[in-house]
Amino acid sequence: MKKRILSALLALAxxxxxxxxxxxxxxxxxxxxxxxxxxxxxxxxPEASYIYQAATEFADRAKKYSNNTLEFTVSGNGxxxxxxxxxxxxxxxxxxxxxxxxxxxxxxSFDPAYNVISVPYMFDDQQQLLDYLNSDTGKDLMNKxxxxxxxxxxxxxxxxxxxxxxxxxxNTPDDLKGMVLRVPNNSLYVEFFGACGAVTTPMNFSEVYxxxxxxxxDGQENPVDVPxxxxxxxxxxxxxxxxxxxxxxxxxINSNLFKSLSKEQQDAINKAGEEVQKWNVDxxxxxxxxxxxxxxxxxMEYNELSAENRExxxxxxxxxxxxxxxxxxxxxLFDKTAEFCGKSx
Numbered sequence: 486m487k488k489r490i491l492s493a494l495l496a497l498a499x500x501x502x503x504x505x506x507x508x509x510x511x512x513x514x515x516x517x518x519x520x521x522x523x524x525x526x527x528x529x530x531p532e533a534s535y536i537y538q539a540a541t542e543f544a545d546r547a548k549k550y551s552n553n554t555l556e557f558t559v560s561g562n563g564x565x566x567x568x569x570x571x572x573x574x575x576x577x578x579x580x581x582x583x584x585x586x587x588x589x590x591x592x593x594s595f596d597p598a599y600n601v602i603s604v605p606y607m608f609d610d611q612q613q614l615l616d617y618l619n620s621d622t623g624k625d626l627m628n629k630x631x632x633x634x635x636x637x638x639x640x641x642x643x644x645x646x647x648x649x650x651x652x653x654x655x656n657t658p659d660d661l662k663g664m665v666l667r668v669p670n671n672s673l674y675v676e677f678f679g680a681c682g683a684v685t686t687p688m689n690f691s692e693v694y695x696x697x698x699x700x701x702x703d704g705q706e707n708p709v710d711v712p713x714x715x716x717x718x719x720x721x722x723x724x725x726x727x728x729x730x731x732x733x734x735x736x737x738i739n740s741n742l743f744k745s746l747s748k749e750q751q752d753a754i755n756k757a758g759e760e761v762q763k764w765n766v767d768x769x770x771x772x773x774x775x776x777x778x779x780x781x782x783x784x785m786e787y788n789e790l791s792a793e794n795r796e797x798x799x800x801x802x803x804x805x806x807x808x809x810x811x812x813x814x815x816x817x818l819f820d821k822t823a824e825f826c827g828k829s830x
Contacts, residue, residue, distance in 0.1 A: 522746065524738075525558045526584040527565040527573060535710060535769055536734060537561050539641060540586055542768075543736070543761045550753035555746075557584075571595075578633040580739045588643065589627075589733045590671070596629055598815045601822050605677040605802040606795075608731040608826055611766055614642050618733060618762075622821045627735060636743045639736025639758030641765045644773055645728035649712050650704025651697070654788040655725035658682065658801050667693050667705040672812050674706075676805050677729070681798075697721060706730075713776035718783035726789040729798065734765075799828070806830055 526544060528536050537559060544557035565582060566573035570591045576582040593599040601607070608614045617623045618640040627640045648655045648666070655661060662682030668674035670687040678685045686702060696702040697720040704721065705712075706729070712721065736758055743751060781787060790798070810819050823829045 521554055521556055522750065523556045523558070524583045524742070525560055525565070526586065527560050527563065527582055528586045529561075529563045529568075529570065529573075529588075531561050533714070534561070535644075535765075535772060536586055539734070539761055539765045539768065542764055543639065543757050546760060547753050547757035550756050551750045555750055555753060574633070574635075577635055577737055577739055580634075580741055582739065583742055584736070584738045586639075586734050586736050589735055590669075592630065592735060593671075595633070597813050598626060598629060598818055600671075600673055600809075600813045601626070601815070601818055602733055603671075603673055603730050604809050604813075604819075604822075605673070605729050605805075606799045607802075607822065607828055608645075610728075611642050611645070611770075613826060614731050614733065615762070615766060617822070617825055618642070620825060622818070622825060626818065627733075630735065630737060631740065634740045635737040636740045637735055638738050638743070638754050639734070639761060641734040641736065641762050642769070643732040643734060644708035644710065644769050646706050646708055646730045646732075647724055648704055648706045648727045648729070649717055649721040649724045649785075651700070651720070651722050652703050654723050654786065655727055656788060656790060657794050657797050665701070665703045667696065667702050673809065674730075676808050676812075677802060678706075680801050680805055694720065709773050709776045709780070713779055718780050718785050722785060724777070724780055724785050724787050726787070727798065728790075803828070803830060 526540050528534070528540050530536050540559045544559060548555050548557060562568070563570065563573065566576055570587055571594060573582060573585055573587065574592065574595060577585040589599040589602050593603075602614075608617065618627065623640070627637045630637060648661075650664060650666070652664060653660060658681040661678065664683045666678055666683045666685055667688045668678055668685045675685045675687065688696065693702065693705055694715060694717070697705065697717065705717070706727070709724070712718065712724065738754070743754070746754070777787065810816055813819050820829070
C-alpha cells in the first residue's frame with residue numbers, strides 16, 4: 486500500500502515538474518521574441534526631402550535599438566493629415582496619428598512661444614541653434630507640447646533661410662528696399678522684411694513659381710533646398726546667404742502610445758532621436774552644398790555676407806524686438822534666448 490502511494494506521489498511530482506517546465510519555456514520564448522509594435526511616422530514633405538530621409542534614418546535606428554520589437558513606416562507629403570499641419574497636430578494629440586515630425590514654426594500657431602526660434606538673426610549658425618535646443622531653455626521649449634498629450638523624442642535643426650531674387654545680390658538691408666518679396670503668412674517675416682524696406686507679399690507657396698516667372702514677385706526666401714527642388718533657377722538670378730532665420734523639427738509621438746511601450750522601446754526611440762540630431766546636421770550640410778552647386782550650375786549667382794554687413798541685419802532685427810516680444814508673448818523666454826545667443830538688447 487505504501488509503495489502504491491509513493492509511486493503515485495512520484496508520478497504526480499513528475500507531471501507537475503513537466504507542466505512547470507513547459508510553462509516556463511513558453512513564457513521565456515514569449516518574452517525573448519517580444520511583441521512587435523508598428524508605428525507610422527507622418528512627415529510633411531515627399532520622399533526626396535531632407536526630413537523624409539531623416540525620419541527614415543530615425544526609424545532604422547529605433548528599430549535596431551529595440552531589438553526589432555518596433556517597426557516603423559514613414560508617410561510623406563502630409564497625406565495622413567490632408568496636408569493641414571494644424572489638423573496633424575490635433576490628430577497627434579488625440580492619438581489618431583502615432584508620430585509626427587513638423588517644424589517648430591508650425592507649432593507656433595498653437596503656442597506662440599515657438600516663434601522665438603525663428604526670430605531673425607537670433608542664431609548665428611547651426612551649432613549655436615543645436616546648443617540651444619540641448620540647453621535647459623531649449624528643452625523646456627521643445628517639451629511644451631507635453632501639455633497637449635505629445636512627447637518630444639527629437640529636436641533637429643533645419644537649414645537657415647536664404648533670399649533669392651531676380652534683381653541684385655543682397656548684401657545689406659538697403660539691397661532689399663523696394664524688392665517685392667514673397668514671405669510666409671507669419672508676422673515675424675512681415676515685420677522684419679518690412680523693416681528692411683522690402684514690399685512683403687504673403688502668398689501660398691504653390692503660387693510662387695508662377696509669380697516669379699511673371700515678375701509679380703522679385704524674390705522669395707527659403708532654405709536652399711527649396712529653390713533647388715522647385716527649379717527656381719529658371720526664374721531667379723541671385724541667391725544670397727542671408728541666413729536670416731532658423732527653424733527646427735519637433736519629433737513628436739502621442740504620449741499615451743509612448744507610455745504604453747516598454748522601457749527598452751522608449752529608450753530605443755529616445756536614443757535614435759538624439760543620434761539623428763547630430764546625423765541630421767552633417768546630412769543637411771552635405772545636401773545643401775549639392776543643392777547650391779546645382780543652382781550655380783544652372784546660372785544662378787551666389788554671395789555671402791561679410792561680418793559687417795551681417796551686423797547691419799542684426800541691428801534691424803533688434804529694432805523689431807518689441808514687436809517680436811508681443812508676438813511670442815513670453816518675455817522671460819525671449820530674454821533667456823537672446824542672452825543665450827548673445828543678442829540681448
